[in-house]
Amino acid sequence: MKDIAGLLIGGKLVRGSAELEVVNPATGEVFTTVSRATEHEANAAVAAAKAAQPAWAALGLEARRALLLRFADGLEANAEDLAATLVLEQGKPLAEARQELAFAQAFVRHIAGLSLPVSVVQDDATHRIEVHHRPLGVVAAIAAWNFPVLIAAYKIAPALLMGNTVVLKPAPTTPVASLQLGAMAADIFPPGVLNVITDRNDLGSLLTSHPDVAKVSFTGSTATGKKVMESAGPRLKRITLELGGNDGAIVLDDADVAEVAPRIFGSAFYNCGQVCLALKRLYVHASQYDRMCEALAELASQAVVGNGADAGVTIGPLQNAMQFDKAGRFLAAARRDGRILAGGAPLKGGGYFVAPTIVRDLPDHNALVAEEQFAPILPVLKYEQIDEAVARVNASPYGLGGSVWSASEDRASEVARRLDVGTAWVNHHLHFGPHIPLVGAKESGIGVEFGTEGLAEFAQLSVLNIAHRQVG
Numbered sequence: 001m002k003d004i005a006g007l008l009i010g011g012k013l014v015r016g017s018a019e020l021e022v023v024n025p026a027t028g029e030v031f032t033t034v035s036r037a038t039e040h041e042a043n044a045a046v047a048a049a050k051a052a053q054p055a056w057a058a059l060g061l062e063a064r065r066a067l068l069l070r071f072a073d074g075l076e077a078n079a080e081d082l083a084a085t086l087v088l089e090q091g092k093p094l095a096e097a098r099q100e101l102a103f104a105q106a107f108v109r110h111i112a113g114l115s116l117p118v119s120v121v122q123d124d125a126t127h128r129i130e131v132h133h134r135p136l137g138v139v140a141a142i143a144a145w146n147f148p149v150l151i152a153a154y155k156i157a158p159a160l161l162m163g164n165t166v167v168l169k170p171a172p173t174t175p176v177a178s179l180q181l182g183a184m185a186a187d188i189f190p191p192g193v194l195n196v197i198t199d200r201n202d203l204g205s206l207l208t209s210h211p212d213v214a215k216v217s218f219t220g221s222t223a224t225g226k227k228v229m230e231s232a233g234p235r236l237k238r239i240t241l242e243l244g245g246n247d248g249a250i251v252l253d254d255a256d257v258a259e260v261a262p263r264i265f266g267s268a269f270y271n272c273g274q275v276c277l278a279l280k281r282l283y284v285h286a287s288q289y290d291r292m293c294e295a296l297a298e299l300a301s302q303a304v305v306g307n308g309a310d311a312g313v314t315i316g317p318l319q320n321a322m323q324f325d326k327a328g329r330f331l332a333a334a335r336r337d338g339r340i341l342a343g344g345a346p347l348k349g350g351g352y353f354v355a356p357t358i359v360r361d362l363p364d365h366n367a368l369v370a371e372e373q374f375a376p377i378l379p380v381l382k383y384e385q386i387d388e389a390v391a392r393v394n395a396s397p398y399g400l401g402g403s404v405w406s407a408s409e410d411r412a413s414e415v416a417r418r419l420d421v422g423t424a425w426v427n428h429h430l431h432f433g434p435h436i437p438l439v440g441a442k443e444s445g446i447g448v449e450f451g452t453e454g455l456a457e458f459a460q461l462s463v464l465n466i467a468h469r470q471v472g
Helices: 039-058 061-077 079-089 094-112 148-161 177-185 204-209 222-233 257-273 288-303 323-335 386-394 411-414 451-456
Strands: 005-008 012-014 018-024 029-036 119-123 127-135 137-143 165-169 194-197 215-219 238-242 247-251 279-285 339-342 356-358 377-381 401-405 424-427 459-467
Touching: 005 039, 005 177, 005 411, 018 079, 018 288, 018 377, 029 079, 029 177, 039 127, 039 165, 039 204, 039 222, 039 424, 061 079, 061 148, 061 177, 079 148, 079 177, 094 148, 119 215, 119 401, 127 194, 137 148, 148 165, 148 177, 148 451, 165 177, 177 194, 177 204, 204 215, 204 222, 215 288, 222 238, 247 257, 247 386, 257 288, 257 401, 279 386, 288 339, 288 356, 288 377, 288 411, 323 356, 323 377, 377 386, 401 411, 411 424, 451 459
Parallel strands: 137 165, 137 215, 165 194, 215 238, 247 279, 247 401, 279 377, 356 377, 401 424
Antiparallel strands: 005 012, 005 194, 018 029, 119 127, 127 459, 339 356
16 A cells, blocks of 8 residues: 555645554554654644634534534545555454444434534523533544544544544554545545644653643543543643443343353454453353353354455454554463463464453453453353352443343343443443443543533533623
């Protein structure tokens, strides 16, 4: 693939002062080189966004909505090219890449249809009090590498709809699709409304601490999220942090193993397990434990691992060398303390491939259970009493999501309400949408994404308090 257009700054596609090599995780080799920003370009992008913001806000909601719908049309028109890029730089199978593009379009279209109308909280003889929402200013949108297009889209859409302008910074290992979004956006939005820069993980702190950035929307690890919060703190910037998860799932003793095992497997291994909301710890009642372990091991052995561009592949590689090395450490811990039923090793040949792995009989203190693995490795854990299972799920410092599986929706719902998480699912896991607020508990995040609650995160609440003139 040839180098694509470049950074988007102030409505122009420009070459950065440096370059960035991009690796195909299916081969472990560089497949393209793109422009990379330095501090000079990062500052220029913020300046362009700041200069463009007043006119963009003055354009009005309906005009901004119309341009966002054109952006969604562009995603649809360029879906195949963007999906092919995702396969190359992210590694996911083509079917999953196409699904990500479909999600991105749906998210932009739904968010573009939202609004935060003025509400009147008092209107009587003495006062009229109105609640308004106004834009914040410049938003730094910092995206993760697991869903480069979807995450960018659901940050760009609410920020722009509310009248803010955006500087988007993708992850260094997946910059290409974001630069393609920038090239597409250059023909849609006024100059400076959306800017796209790349880096090698050296410009994040510049954006998060920049005096002209009013809000930071970050998706990534909890460790990095804490650094973002620290950097944004001195200026009391608005922040939304969608961070790591170690989602626990509980299978009750009445669940049909044959029915739920495939759905559990899909929830754990989608995108090679590289999903913040993926099912990462499975607690199964002792009466169902052996059957569940066997069913999941069989599903793992049937999975087709390979280059996402190849037909029939269901699981691609891990996205980068660092994640691959981390998965190796988890596999070593699993071999030491548990029993591996399927997988258990990297695959030979080029690329960052790990065989889908099912591990049983691990203690809760094992790293694979206690930490977020972000890899195609699932620990299956036995429990005797439901109170014990709930306590073990809730013991994690993370609280993004969790699920309960049972033949009885009522029984499962009762247990799910006890989980200390932002989203608790019953008889499924990983389901989300642009109309459903996404929120993390504990160390899984701050703020809300999606829905009108997520839109409000990109607005400053403003109260207009009018005292009526007294007559007589």
